Amino acid sequence: MTGAIYSGWGDYLSPLLDGLKTSLSLAGASLALGLPIGLLLALAVAAPLRPLRLVCIVLVEIGRAVPALVLLQLAYYGLPSIELTLTSFVAGTAGLTWITATYSSEIFRAGIASVPEGQREASAALGVGVSDTYRTIIIPQGVRVALPALLGLAIQVFQGTALAFTIALPELLSAAYDIGNETFRFLSVLTLAGLMYVAIVIPAGIIVRHVEIRMGKHLSPELR
Amino acid sequence: MGPYWNILAGLPTTVALSALALAIGAVAGVPLMLARRSSLFLLRAPARAVIDLFRAIPPIVWLFIIFFGLAETGLQLTPFNAAVAGLGVISAAYLAEVYRGGLMAIDKGQWEAGHALGLSQFHTFQYVLAPQAFRVALPSMATFAIALLKDTSLAYSIGVNEVLFRANSEAQIGSGSSLAILAFAGGLYALLSIPTALVARRLDTALRDKVAR
Numbered sequence: 001m002t003g004a005i006y007s008g009w010g011d012y013l014s015p016l017l018d019g020l021k022t023s024l025s026l027a028g029a030s031l032a033l034g035l036p037i038g039l040l041l042a043l044a045v046a047a048p049l050r051p052l053r054l055v056c057i058v059l060v061e062i063g064r065a066v067p068a069l070v071l072l073q074l075a076y077y078g079l080p081s082i083e084l085t086l087t088s089f090v091a092g093t094a095g096l097t098w099i100t101a102t103y104s105s106e107i108f109r110a111g112i113a114s115v116p117e118g119q120r121e122a123s124a125a126l127g128v129g130v131s132d133t134y135r136t137i138i139i140p141q142g143v144r145v146a147l148p149a150l151l152g153l154a155i156q157v158f159q160g161t162a163l164a165f166t167i168a169l170p171e172l173l174s175a176a177y178d179i180g181n182e183t184f185r186f187l188s189v190l191t192l193a194g195l196m197y198v199a200i201v202i203p204a205g206i207i208v209r210h211v212e213i214r215m216g217k218h219l220s221p222e223l224r
Numbered sequence: 225m226g227p228y229w230n231i232l233a234g235l236p237t238t239v240a241l242s243a244l245a246l247a248i249g250a251v252a253g254v255p256l257m258l259a260r261r262s263s264l265f266l267l268r269a270p271a272r273a274v275i276d277l278f279r280a281i282p283p284i285v286w287l288f289i290i291f292f293g294l295a296e297t298g299l300q301l302t303p304f305n306a307a308v309a310g311l312g313v314i315s316a317a318y319l320a321e322v323y324r325g326g327l328m329a330i331d332k333g334q335w336e337a338g339h340a341l342g343l344s345q346f347h348t349f350q351y352v353l354a355p356q357a358f359r360v361a362l363p364s365m366a367t368f369a370i371a372l373l374k375d376t377s378l379a380y381s382i383g384v385n386e387v388l389f390r391a392n393s394e395a396q397i398g399s400g401s402s403l404a405i406l407a408f409a410g411g412l413y414a415l416l417s418i419p420t421a422l423v424a425r426r427l428d429t430a431l432r433d434k435v436a437r
Contacts, residue, residue, distance in 0.1 A: 061414075062410075062414070065410075065413065065414035065417050065418070066374075066410035066411075066413055066414055067374035067375070067377040067388070067410070067413050068374070069377045069378060069380070069388060070377060070388060070391075070406060070409055070410040070413065071410070073388070073391075073392060073395075073406050074403065074406045074407060074410065077392070077395050077396070077402050077406060078395070078402050078403035078405075078406040078407065079403060080402065081401045081402045081403045081404075082401075082403055159280075159281075159282040160282070162282035162284045162285055163282075163284060163378070165284065165381065166380075166381050173282075173284065173285055173288065176288075177288065177292075180292060184296070185296070186288070186289075186292035186293045186295070186296060187289065187292075187293035187294065187296050187297065190285065190288050190289045190292065190293045191289065191293070193285060194281040194285050194286075194289060197280060197281045197282060197285060198277065198280045198281060201280040201281075202276060202280050205280075
């Protein structure tokens with residue numbers, strides 16, 4: 001080994017920060033697409049229309065049972081065999097969006113289910129239509145219950161962006177690996193990359209716990 | 225041997241990797257959890273740091289640190305051993321938290337009852353609390369085991385010859401539709417996780433009643 005583990009970190013910082021930006025964009029894109037799809041899936045698995053319900057259940061079950069890494073590989077290396085070639089960023093977004101949608105649909109479903117039946121009955125008694133009841137009464141309360149778990153999922157999706165290394169996306173882990181290949185100082189550069197993940201994940205975890213406590217105070221007793 | 229047989233032949237490696245990492249985690253998680261609950265700051269703080277670090281850094285980054293990073297210090301592990309070590313310590317960190325949650329779910333009166341009967345604190349833990357906490361923790365352990373099984377696919381990135389590694393190689397050399405080959409690999413993981421979930425559900429219902437909450 002040459003020198004202390006932190007020697008050279010000054011030179012590594014800028015390329016690693018570029019990688020981190022890509023990681024964050026990938027996480028942001030996957031969440032921006034995956035969360036709305038997850039909410040739709042959560043509503044659709046309870047839909048009265050049987051074919052729609054079945055399709056959604058299958059999508060969710062595949063997303064849960066298949067490793068995220070395999071989904072990324074399917075999008076990047078698999079789809080070209082049906083003449084659909086995606087860039088590594090689009091393929092990474094597609095794979096992580098599927099994962100986000102799957103896991104968030106379970107969280108949304110639990111949140112919506114936690115809204116008491118009386119709310120639905122009350123709005124029916126007041127003559128509010130089903131879609132308005134969901135849009136203005138059930139979903140806002142359900143999402144509020146779901147918020148801490150959704151933030152936790154967002155952290156996991158950010159950690160999952162490291163998988164995009166395997167589909168040649170220049171995110172944080174790839175940036176670190178490339179530097180390691182040039183300098184033969186993998187331990188040093190990977191440690192710095194690891195600390196960058198820590199610098200985001202641990203403060204984010206603390207924020208999630210605060211939101212959880214605040215939400216707990218905010219909700220009506222029956223929703224706590 | 226067709227591409228699909230070659231992928232199937234990676235199953236024993238995938239299963240061995242999951243089982244070894246889970247075994248390391250299940251055993252090492254106990255002292256880690258006890259240290260995390262200790263009243264001694266010198267035990268509690270490092271245990272907490274270890275648990276948080278292993279959970280904050282993505283597993284694939286740990287595998288790289290262990291496989292590529294440690295090699296520079298003269299500790300060159302084989303890809304399989306590096307994957308077992310990496311997934312094993314990550315499992316220990318997660319299972320320590322699962323055990324801790326199980327223990328906190330048990331009524332405090334059980335500690336007091338053990339004390340009143342003249343059992344030492346360690347014996348109360350060993351004979352009264354731990355068996356009940358294990359039953360509470362079991363469903364979360366099963367959920368973790370399934371997640372771990374899926375995470376063994378990460379070992380492909382450091383060259384472990386398991387299911388995804390083989391599927392990826394077959395897809396790259398063009399021995400068939402890469403979509404079908406990778407979907408087959410994905411299906412194998414799904415097939416492995418279903419029996420794990422079934423066993424867990426059955427164990428959970430069988431053990432659920434024997435706990436004082």
